[in-house]
Structures are given as C-alpha cells and as structure tokens.
Amino acid sequence: MGDKSARGRGGGGGGSSVLLPLVLLGCCAIVPAGQARSINGLETPRGCNWRHEDDRSQQTLVCRLRSISGAASLVGNISTQQAENVFSLGFECSEGLFLDSQLEEGPGATVGPASYLGALPRLERLRLEHCKVRNLPGGAFASAPGLRKLTLRSHSADWSSAALDLHRDALRGLPELRELDLAENNVWSLPGEFLCPSPSLASLNLTRNRLQDVASLGLADWASACAQNLEVLDLSSNELSALPDNGLAGLRALTALRVQDNAIAAVGDHALAGLHNLRSLNLSSNRLVALPPELFAKSRELRELVLSNNSLAVLAPGLLDGLGN
Structure with missing residues (x-):
C-alpha cells in the first residue's frame, strides 16, 4: 500500500523522479538540434x-x-x-x-x-x-x-x-x-x-x-502567336498609352486581361478582336474619356468589367448591349 501512494504523488517518491528523466531523454535524444x-x-x-x-x-x-x-x-x-x-x-x-x-x-x-x-x-x-x-x-x-x-x-x-x-x-x-x-x-x-x-x-x-506598346509583346497574330493557351495576362502598372486594334488577337484562350494603372487614353474599335473567351477586363486607373461603341460586340463571355478611375462621363449607346450576364 505504501508503495502505491508513493507512486501516485506528483511531488515526490522514487517513481516520479525516475520517470521524468526517461521521458525527456526519449523526446530529445532522437531529435537533432538542426x-x-x-x-x-x-x-x-x-x-x-x-x-x-x-x-x-x-x-x-x-x-x-x-x-x-x-x-x-x-x-x-x-x-x-x-x-x-x-x-x-x-x-x-x-x-x-x-x-x-x-x-x-x-x-x-x-x-x-x-x-x-x-x-x-x-x-x-x-x-x-x-x-x-x-x-x-x-x-x-x-x-x-x-x-x-x-x-x-x-x-x-x-x-x-x-x-x-x-x-x-x-x-x-x-x-x-x-x-x-x-x-x-x-x-x-x-x-x-x-x-x-x-x-x-x-x-x-x-x-x-x-512596357509602352502592346505590339512589343508579339501577341497579335493567331497563326504565329506562341501563347495560344494563355488564359490570364497581367499588364497592369506599365506605361501603355493605347490598346490598338487586334493587338492581342492571338490569345484566343484568354479569359482575364488586366491593364489597370497604365496611361491608356485610346482604345481601338477592335482592340478585343479574337478574345472570344474573355470573361474579365480591368481598365481602371487609366486616361480614358470614351470607349468605341462596338468594343464589346463580340465579347459575349464577359462577366466582369472594371472602368473606375477614368474620365468616362458618358458611355456610347449600345456599348454594353449583349453583356446581360
């Protein structure tokens, strides 16, 4: 009986003083310092x-x-x-x-x-x-x-x-x-x-x-473009001044285009030509005062359009027709 009570006490007894060092040794001896x-x-x-x-x-x-x-x-x-x-x-x-x-x-x-x-x-x-x-x-x-x-x-x-x-x-x-x-x-x-x-x-x-010119990317021609499976293109915070016609026409699989925080003041009527799968377009924080009325004519998959922080006072009639989704 005296043996059992000695092992049950946490503060003293031979059992406790022997078991604790064994536990520490088993923990630390197998784990190198590194x-x-x-x-x-x-x-x-x-x-x-x-x-x-x-x-x-x-x-x-x-x-x-x-x-x-x-x-x-x-x-x-x-x-x-x-x-x-x-x-x-x-x-x-x-x-x-x-x-x-x-x-x-x-x-x-x-x-x-x-x-x-x-x-x-x-x-x-x-x-x-x-x-x-x-x-x-x-x-x-x-x-x-x-x-x-x-x-x-x-x-x-x-x-x-x-x-x-x-x-x-x-x-x-x-x-x-x-x-x-x-x-x-x-x-x-x-x-x-x-x-x-x-x-x-x-x-x-x-x-x-x-980057100052979209043409410098070499992504205009579908036949010769090497990024035919590209889905996301981020050109934000560069020095682009325009989005020209057919500038990215080689990117048939593109779903997201980010060109915010540039100096874009002009967008061609066919700037989005070839981008039939485009779902997200960010044109915010540029110098836009107008957008071509036919810009989104073939962008039937577009779901997100960000135009904030520009100088767009009025949007051309029919610009967003067909973008009901």
Missing part, C-alpha cells in the same frame, strides 16, 4: 528554411543569398535524399545590395545557365526575388524541365538602369511551364517567339515593368 529547420526529417542547408507559400500544403525551401551567384554552391550542399523532397524552391537575394546577379556560366562552359538545378529532379516551382538579374540567357532554366511555375522579380523599379534583357530562347527546355511571373524587372518588350518553348503557358504576369 531539425527545427527540417521537413520530412531532413535538415535544411545553412541559410535556408521551409516555408508555406501561396496557401499551398506543399512547402517551399527558401534560401537567402547576397546574389544569385551563390545559388550553385548552396544547391551543391543539398544531399540526394534532401533533393528528392524539393518540389518548390525560392532564392531571396539581399534587398539592400544592388549586386548584379548573373545566370550565365563561365567561359568555356558546356552546360546551361543555372545547371545546378538539375540536382533537384522533382522541382516544379522556382522563385527568384530581389536578385538583380540583368540578362536572362537562352535555356536559362533548361536543367529543370519539370518547372510549372517560374517567378523572377528583381524589384528594380528604383534602379532604372537595371532593365532585364530577355533572350528569345530564355524559356527553352520548359515545356511544362504554366505560370510565368516577370513582374518588377524593368522589361521594355518581349523578343519574338519568346513564349514558344512553353506551349502550356496559362498565366503571364508582366505588371510593374516599362
């Missing part, structure tokens, strides 16, 4: 951590660097076992340092730029943030052919000389790419056939760049 920065029981490389992004259950391995030139050695420190668990990778360069980041290999190299990504066979999402990349060369990410989303944002709005130069074959080797985010890079235009290597592309984000 596991606080791990997933699936794998320790992360130095300077990296796992993070949830875009409300996805899948986590992203996020690594902070001075410039993207340090990415190769960092990825080289990832073991084969760790690499099998990297589906999403983010590089965040130092925000306060205006260091040029180069993706090209050194002289005489036989492998493509960013070839170190080949060590991550399951990589589907790649994000480069604040890395001051001035040139995106041909086949820049060809060593990661499974990429489905690519984000490259240098955040160079306050560094106007750091315009991103896009090689026409920059997307070579990315046939599975569905989302491309090139916002905030001081991009002035897209080279001809730039989007051709990625026929599955469904979303293109070019917001906060230096």
Whole structure:
C-alpha cells in the first residue's frame, strides 16, 4: 500500500523522479538540434528554411543569398535524399545590395545557365526575388524541365538602369511551364517567339515593368502567336498609352486581361478582336474619356468589367448591349 501512494504523488517518491528523466531523454535524444529547420526529417542547408507559400500544403525551401551567384554552391550542399523532397524552391537575394546577379556560366562552359538545378529532379516551382538579374540567357532554366511555375522579380523599379534583357530562347527546355511571373524587372518588350518553348503557358504576369506598346509583346497574330493557351495576362502598372486594334488577337484562350494603372487614353474599335473567351477586363486607373461603341460586340463571355478611375462621363449607346450576364 505504501508503495502505491508513493507512486501516485506528483511531488515526490522514487517513481516520479525516475520517470521524468526517461521521458525527456526519449523526446530529445532522437531529435537533432538542426531539425527545427527540417521537413520530412531532413535538415535544411545553412541559410535556408521551409516555408508555406501561396496557401499551398506543399512547402517551399527558401534560401537567402547576397546574389544569385551563390545559388550553385548552396544547391551543391543539398544531399540526394534532401533533393528528392524539393518540389518548390525560392532564392531571396539581399534587398539592400544592388549586386548584379548573373545566370550565365563561365567561359568555356558546356552546360546551361543555372545547371545546378538539375540536382533537384522533382522541382516544379522556382522563385527568384530581389536578385538583380540583368540578362536572362537562352535555356536559362533548361536543367529543370519539370518547372510549372517560374517567378523572377528583381524589384528594380528604383534602379532604372537595371532593365532585364530577355533572350528569345530564355524559356527553352520548359515545356511544362504554366505560370510565368516577370513582374518588377524593368522589361521594355518581349523578343519574338519568346513564349514558344512553353506551349502550356496559362498565366503571364508582366505588371510593374516599362512596357509602352502592346505590339512589343508579339501577341497579335493567331497563326504565329506562341501563347495560344494563355488564359490570364497581367499588364497592369506599365506605361501603355493605347490598346490598338487586334493587338492581342492571338490569345484566343484568354479569359482575364488586366491593364489597370497604365496611361491608356485610346482604345481601338477592335482592340478585343479574337478574345472570344474573355470573361474579365480591368481598365481602371487609366486616361480614358470614351470607349468605341462596338468594343464589346463580340465579347459575349464577359462577366466582369472594371472602368473606375477614368474620365468616362458618358458611355456610347449600345456599348454594353449583349453583356446581360
């Protein structure tokens, strides 16, 4: 009886003093100190951590660097076992340092730029943030052919000389790419056939760049357009002054067009020609004083139209006829 009462008391007794150290030992001895920065029981490389992004259950391995030139050695420190668990990778360069980041290999190299990504066979999402990349060369990410989303944002709005130069074959080797985010890079235009290597592309984000002419995007001709499956195009916060006739006629699958926060003062009668599946159009915060009466004549699928913060005193009679939905 005395034995039982001693074990039942929480404050003293031999039973309690022996059990507590055993519990702590069992908890801590099997968890290495580095596991606080791990997933699936794998320790992360130095300077990296796992993070949830875009409300996805899948986590992203996020690594902070001075410039993207340090990415190769960092990825080289990832073991084969760790690499099998990297589906999403983010590089965040130092925000306060205006260091040029180069993706090209050194002289005489036989492998493509960013070839170190080949060590991550399951990589589907790649994000480069604040890395001051001035040139995106041909086949820049060809060593990661499974990429489905690519984000490259240098955040160079306050560094106007750091315009991103896009090689026409920059997307070579990315046939599975569905989302491309090139916002905030001081991009002035897209080279001809730039989007051709990625026929599955469904979303293109070019917001906060230096685009001045829709024609510079090369998306006018359906026969030669390389983005025939593009569904979402974001051109907001650029320097566009007009939406010309047939400027985006090659985008037959487009459902959402965002051109707010530009300087658009003129819209052609056939600016939406070819966009038969368009469901959402945002023209807010521009310099519009009028819209052509036939602008929406063939936009039967349009469900959302945003025209706020313009100078539209009166809409032409019949402009919205047929948009009953």
